[in-house]
Every structure is written in C-alpha cells, then in structure tokens.
Amino acid sequence: MSGILRKCKRCLLPETYETLEIAADDSSCNMCRGSEFKNQNIDWEKRKNQFDSIIEKYRGKNDYDCIVPFSGGKDSTFTLYYLVKEYGIKPLVVRFNHGFYRPGHEENVNRTLRKLGVDFIDFRPNWTIVKRLMKESFDRKTDFCWHCHTGVYSFPLRIAVRFNVPLVIWGEPLSELSAYYTYEGDDIEFEDEEKFNMVRNLGITAEDMYGMIHDDDFPVDRRDLLPYTYPTVEELKKLGCYSVCLGSFIPWDYRKQTRMIMDRLGWVGLDIESAPRDVNGEFAKVECWLQGTRDYVKYLKRGYSRVTQLVNFEIRNGRMSSEEGQRLVEVYDAFKPASLEVFLEYMGMTEREFNETVAKFAVAPWEPDFERDLPETRLQDMDSWYRENNRKEGEEKRG
Structure with missing residues (x-):
C-alpha cells in the first residue's frame, strides 16, 4: 500500500477515519477530546437521574413501556439486560434480521431472550431484494450494508408507530464511534431522522433506492422498500416518539458491560x-x-x-x-x-x-x-x- 497517512499520536486513528480532526502537531484528535470530556466533565449521576425520570414518564402507559432495538451483540444485549434488571420494565424487543447472523450468535440471542423473559419480534426481509440492495449500495458507495443500516434504524421505529410505543431505547451512542455527534457538547444524543439521513442511509433514501433497483428486467414492488423507510414526521409527532441512546445516560464501558452479560446471561464471545x-x-x-x-x-x-x-x-x-x-x-x-x-x-x-x-x-x-x-x-x-x-x-x- 502507498500513501503516507497522518495519525493521531495518542489514539492512532489515521486522517482517513471519517469525521477525524487531528491536531496540528498530531498529538491528539477530536475523538480523544470527546473521550476526555466524557470521563472528566459529564455529571453521570445527573444523567442517570434524568433517565430514571424518562422511564417513569412512559412506564405503564401502553402495552409496552418501550421498544428495544436488538441484534444480540454485546451492546444491545447489555442494553436489554440493564433495562429489564435495573428498571423492571416491559419492553418489546425488535430485531431487523439482515440475514447473516452466525450460528453461535443465534444461540446467544435465544439464551438472552429466554433468561430475560421478553416479547420479541424478529423480521427478516425479502432475500432477493436484499441482494439487489447490497449490490447497488456496493457499486455506488462500496458499502454493501445499506439494507442493514437502514433497516436496523427504521424498522424498530415503524414497529413503535404500529404498536403505539413512544419510547425507543438504543444502546451505544454514536459519540463513541465518530464525531458526527460528540460528548463535548454535553447534550443528549437522539436517534432521529436527522441522524438517520446523515449517518445511517449513506444519503440514499428508500425511495431513491427503489428508483435505482427497479427496472423492466427486475420489477420491484414499492412495498418491498417499506422496511427501509423511516416513519413520516406526522406519524412520529402523533406518536410522541422519544428515541434515545442508553449511552447518553450512563458511561458506556465495553469491557465492563461485556463481562457483565457473559457472567449473568451466559453470553459467549x-x-x-x-x-x-x-x-x-x-x-x-x-x-x-x-x-x-x-x-x-x-x-x-x-x-x-x-x-x-x-x-x-x-x-x-x-x-x-x-x-x-x-x-x-x-x-x-x-x-x-x-x-x-x-x-x-x-x-x-x-x-x-x-x-x-x-x-x-x-x-x-x-x-x-x-x-x-x-x-x-x-x-x-x-x-x-x-x-x-x-x-x-x-x-x-x-x-
């Protein structure tokens, strides 16, 4: 490989990392600063109290207290475990099944759901359409995961609308991964349509994608793109949707959380x-x-x-x-x-x-x-x- 990359001397991320801004002397970067702010400046006790109030606001108001989007990986498993054990709430667990879950992973999912005793919706989209979406997004963006990232972040919201469940609780905040959102602003990170269009869908809406993959040789029903379509502003406003990341209210710690679900749920890496x-x-x-x-x-x-x-x-x-x-x-x-x-x-x-x-x-x-x-x-x-x-x-x- 050729091309010399500047790197942050502290955390080692290179200049090609999306949203990265490296200091002039390469000594640190905006991701380093965000982590420092998270660890030193955020009042996590205050954030936890704020989350307590959110839970109580929505508890018992509908058939389910909240929607928990769930893949079964370490972050969503911890999120589900924390909500059930810390608050004793009744969640509706929703998974957009992208079609590539590994056998050992599915064993983790089944073990978690049985031990926590929760209701679970598992949606697997049309495989023929999935392959077309993968090929189209790879050709246009070299990212064959468009169907996964749009489905994972739109389908649970569609279920929230259908089941009339306003509160949606995600796990890991994007502030851990990029500077599209950062801890430095000391703001709550919402999982909303603005983030969906900026980060999740590669700038390609479901309607855009319909126009890209539909032709005489491969006719597509517009309804096949519904799982990838974000609910309308009117639908979300009527619902009173409140979609947040648990990691905005407790200090996100991958190691501690992974050890916890391994010890208490038998989750296997x-x-x-x-x-x-x-x-x-x-x-x-x-x-x-x-x-x-x-x-x-x-x-x-x-x-x-x-x-x-x-x-x-x-x-x-x-x-x-x-x-x-x-x-x-x-x-x-x-x-x-x-x-x-x-x-x-x-x-x-x-x-x-x-x-x-x-x-x-x-x-x-x-x-x-x-x-x-x-x-x-x-x-x-x-x-x-x-x-x-x-x-x-x-x-x-x-x-």
Whole structure:
C-alpha cells in the first residue's frame, strides 16, 4: 500500500477515519477530546437521574413501556439486560434480521431472550431484494450494508408507530464511534431522522433506492422498500416518539458491560476474521459473517484495520498505551477474509470487479495495493453459512 497517512499520536486513528480532526502537531484528535470530556466533565449521576425520570414518564402507559432495538451483540444485549434488571420494565424487543447472523450468535440471542423473559419480534426481509440492495449500495458507495443500516434504524421505529410505543431505547451512542455527534457538547444524543439521513442511509433514501433497483428486467414492488423507510414526521409527532441512546445516560464501558452479560446471561464471545481474540477481547462485531469482508473493504479504502479501531477504544479508555497499541497494529495490520468468497457469490462478482469498484472509492492520500499478499483468515463456523453458487465463470473459487 502507498500513501503516507497522518495519525493521531495518542489514539492512532489515521486522517482517513471519517469525521477525524487531528491536531496540528498530531498529538491528539477530536475523538480523544470527546473521550476526555466524557470521563472528566459529564455529571453521570445527573444523567442517570434524568433517565430514571424518562422511564417513569412512559412506564405503564401502553402495552409496552418501550421498544428495544436488538441484534444480540454485546451492546444491545447489555442494553436489554440493564433495562429489564435495573428498571423492571416491559419492553418489546425488535430485531431487523439482515440475514447473516452466525450460528453461535443465534444461540446467544435465544439464551438472552429466554433468561430475560421478553416479547420479541424478529423480521427478516425479502432475500432477493436484499441482494439487489447490497449490490447497488456496493457499486455506488462500496458499502454493501445499506439494507442493514437502514433497516436496523427504521424498522424498530415503524414497529413503535404500529404498536403505539413512544419510547425507543438504543444502546451505544454514536459519540463513541465518530464525531458526527460528540460528548463535548454535553447534550443528549437522539436517534432521529436527522441522524438517520446523515449517518445511517449513506444519503440514499428508500425511495431513491427503489428508483435505482427497479427496472423492466427486475420489477420491484414499492412495498418491498417499506422496511427501509423511516416513519413520516406526522406519524412520529402523533406518536410522541422519544428515541434515545442508553449511552447518553450512563458511561458506556465495553469491557465492563461485556463481562457483565457473559457472567449473568451466559453470553459467549465469538472470533472474528479481522482481529485475533487477544485484541478483540470485548468481542466487538461478532454477529455477522460478512463483517470480515466489510472490514477488508474499509482497509482497502482507508488504510486502517479493525485492529486499529479496537486498540483505539482501549487507548481512549486508558487501558492501553499508545506504544502497545502501535505494536499490535503492526503485528496484526490486515487480513484477507475467507468470507470475501461468500460475498462474491451473493453478488455474482469476480474479485477483479470487486477490487476495481473499491479502488474508485479509495480515500486520499491512501492508495490500495491489491497485489499485497495478506494472510487469510477463516472462521470455524464458515461451513454452516448459507452459500450461493453464483460466481462468474472463469474465476477459480478460493475456498
């Protein structure tokens, strides 16, 4: 790979990281400042009292006290556990099933739901439409997860409207991950349409996407795009929707929370393709079998790996030195995921076509080197994943 990247000397994030602003002397960045503000300046006791009042305001007013959007990963599992055990509320748990949940992850989901005793809606959208959406968003943005990110953040709101449940409680705030929102403003982070359009849907609405994938050869019913369509302003106003992140009211701590759900719910961590277990000790991004490919795309486009993000969290939370983080990044720089083969099957693409698309979206000054020989990683549960024999003829399969 070529192109020298400036990096924050403290947390190691590079200049190609979205929303990052590095100090002139590279000594810190806006993400570092946000973490410092979170740890030193926010009155978390006051925030917790504020959340107590929110819960009591909505408790017992409807068939359910709140909607909890849920994937079954560490953050949504902790959120659900915390709400049920801390407040004894009756939630309606809603999952938009993107279609790529791993077997071990589903065991975690079932174990959690049974132990907590909650009602659960699991929605899986039309697979044929999903593949078209993935291909379209990959070709236009190199992000094949449009259907997931729009569905995950719009479908629970649609259920809130349908079941007349105004309070929607998400988990991790975006302030932990980017500077679109930041702790520095000391504001409550709402999960609303403004954030949906700015961050979640890549600037492509469901109506836009309908126009992109509908044609004479592949006619699409507009109703197939409803799961990805945010409720109208009128619907949300009538509902009195209040959609917030739990992480705005309690100090979000991945390590503490993951240990809690492992101890109390029997939640089991899984390996991922893009980072070894000794780096991903909090088991981030273990749910989806295409996560490794998503991380690989990011590495090719922006020049940093999942390992960089993981050590960044540890450094900003004071659990790792910058020097140790840099050592881990150098050792576990990048991997080529075996899941790429599965993705190419779904899309009916060759690896050359994949590389050509990614190259067009590389973020300067980074320049991807597709000839670099990266170590390949393969997960033990890969043989149980759904496969499609849909690769173009003339390209040999890798696994």
